[in-house]
Amino acid sequence: MFTPLPSSAAWLHRDARTGFEVTYFRDDARGVLIEGFATAVEDAEVWAIDYRLRLDGSWHTRSAHIVGRYPEGRRAVTLQSDGLGRWQVDGTPAPELDGCLDIDLEASAFTNALPVHRLGLAVGDAADAPAVYVRAADLAAARLPQHYRRIVDGDGQRYDYRAPDFDFRATLDYDESGLIIDYPGLATRAA
Template structure:
């Protein structure tokens, strides 16, 4: 079980890109509203992503409004889910995302908290958690297979995490409220 979320959090993006992310949280009768922004320089390109995520009380993603700003202009995407794994991207059904319960924004370290909260794994337990993955460079959405195995308790929690499509595997650390504090090669918690 996690402690209540703080009112805000921030991450320093490093290694894969240089940048910063700030996120604000507000709970209400429908669940959790998450508003944030991330700015970065990645492979010589500057981008800024603003997002507004609506999660239900079980931490299933219900909607995401995402705005990207780039040297060539501005892009937007609206992603919706029925909470049971069926998705629409800009109002069009996206069957390739069927079965995903979480959104994962490439621009955000925060979104790796979604499956950890939703799954509630005990130490030693593991689960696949495919996500609707939205790329920072162009806001396209695709299915991202992911796997989480809870490996240790302490002040926070630690998970063995893998995303085979990126050939990425790491041990992710989370604080007592279930927010990621260490995402090797990508981000560290700043506030």
């Protein structure tokens, strides 16, 4: 179990890109509302992402509104889920995303907290957690297979994380409220 979320958190993005992310959390009768902002320079490209995520009480992503700002202009996308893994992208059904319960924003270190909260894994347990992956550069949404295995804990929780489509594997460290502290090659918690 995790302690309650703080009112805000921030991450310094490093290695893969240079930037910063800030999130604000609010619990209400419908679940959790997360509002966040990420800005970065990645591969000599500049972008800024503004996101608003709505989670239900079980930490299933129910909606996401994402706005990207780029040198050539602004883009936006809205994703909605029934909470059972069926999605719409800008109002159009997206059956290729069926079975995804979480959203994973490429621009965000925070969104790797969603499956960890939702799954509630005990030490040694593992689960697949496919997510709707939204790219920072163009806000395109695609299915991303992911796998989490909870490993020995310290002050918080640790997970062996794999994203096979990117041939990526890392140990992710989370604090007592379930927010990522260290995402190797991507971000470290700043506040």
